[in-house]
Structure formats: structure tokens, C-alpha cells
Amino acid sequence: xxxxxxxxxxxxxxxxxxxxxxxxxxxxxxxxxxxxxxxxxxxxxxxxxxxxxxxxxxxxxxxxxxxxxxxxxxxxxxxxxxxxxxxxxxxxxxxxxxxxxxxxxxxxxxxxxxxxxxxxxxxxxxxxxxxxxxxxxxxxxxxxxxxxx
Numbered sequence: 036x037x038x039x040x041x042x043x044x045x046x047x048x049x050x051x052x053x054x055x056x057x058x059x060x061x062x063x064x065x066x067x068x069x070x071x072x073x074x075x076x077x078x079x080x081x082x083x084x085x086x087x088x089x090x091x092x093x094x095x096x097x098x099x100x101x102x103x104x105x106x107x108x109x110x111x112x113x114x115x116x117x118x119x120x121x122x123x124x125x126x127x128x129x130x131x132x133x134x135x136x137x138x139x140x141x142x143x144x145x146x147x148x149x150x151x152x153x154x155x156x157x158x159x160x161x162x163x164x165x166x167x168x169x170x171x172x173x174x175x176x177x178x179x180x181x182x183x184x
Contacts, residue, residue, distance in 0.1 A: 063143060066150040070161040073136050075170040078163060086134035089118070091148060092167060096140055103138060103167060111139075114148055119155040135160040142166040 073081055082088060082105060090097065090106040091114055102108075107128065109117045116124040120131045129135075135157050139145040145162035152160035163170060 063146055066146050069153065070146065070149050072142075072146070072162055072164040074164055075173040078136070078170060081134060081136060084134070086136050087128050088136045088138060088163075089114070090138050090167070091145060092138070092140055096167075100140075100167060101171065103170070106138065111144060111148065115151060115155060118152050118157050118160070121156060129157065131156050131158055133157070133159060136163055137161070138163040138170070139166045141168055 073086075078088070088103060088106040090103050090108045091111040092100075093110060097108070107126070109126070114137070116122050117126045118129045118135060119125055120129050122129075135149075135152060137145040137148045137152070137160065139148075139162075142162060142165045145166060149160045149162040165172075
């Protein structure tokens with residue numbers, strides 16, 4: 036059994052390499068410990084297994100950088116209402132046991148969103164590590180500009 040000293044900052048094991056101890060950095064770290072993030076190289080297999088990919092990027096980013104093939108676009112402001120399995124405003128694809136992979140630009144907002152969806156009953160929600168930009172770099176045979184996101 037591991038004992039945690041609440042006076043000490045948590046160990047980092049989520050790929051965050053900087054020493055940012057801001058409140059949002061801590062929230063991100065704690066959120067990522069609750070989800071099993073999807074690597075861009077594994078996204079196609081997840082989709083073949085029935086996962087729903089949800090693009091939460093703003094329209095301007097989708098226009099500038101491109102669309103994610105097969106993804107459903109739900110901007111961040113509407114996400115919880117559309118994917119809460121108990122919401123009267125949910126999309127037909129929303130189901131408590133469906134794998135939902137949330138994708139943003141770089142994998143920050145999507146990590147937070149995935150944890151929120153889990154708290155609403157979408158128990159298999161997660162996110163795409165590195166977001167659209169990591170996926171696009173992997174698709175193009177390159178590496179994301181800032182790995183570990």
C-alpha cells in the first residue's frame with residue numbers, strides 16, 4: 036500500500052514534463068489519472084471497435100486545420116448536454132456504455148471534458164492524447180510539435 040503525503044505535490048506520471056503547479060495544471064493531472072487516453076496510432080482500431088469520436092474544437096480551428104474524418108462535431112459549450120446519457124438533449128449515439136473519445140486541438144480541454152462526461156454517466160469517455168494535431172502529425176508521418184500532450 037502506498038501512503039500519500041497531502042503536503043507534497045502528486046507524482047507526475049501522465050507525460051507532463053513541466054513543473055507547472057498551477058490549479059489548472061493540477062486539475063489536468065488529476066483528470067488524466069482517471070482516463071485511459073487513446074494514442075493517435077490506436078484511434079482507427081478504437082473506431083472499428085465502435086468508439087464514437089467527438090471533435091470539440093471551435094469552427095475556426097476545424098476550418099484552418101481540417102476535419103477529423105468520421106468524427107461528430109460538438110463544440111465544447113454543448114458537449115455535456117449532447118453526451119449525457121440521461122439528458123433529453125442528448126444525441127442518439129450517446130449511451131452509458133459506449134466508448135467516447137473526445138478530441139480537441141492538443142489534448143488538454145479534451146482530458147477535462149472526458150472526466151466530466153464520466154461523471155455524467157458516460158463511463159467509457161476518454162480523450163485523444165495530443166488531440167487533433169498529434170493525430171494529424173501521425174497521419175502525415177511526422178511527430179507532434181510537443182510530444183507528451
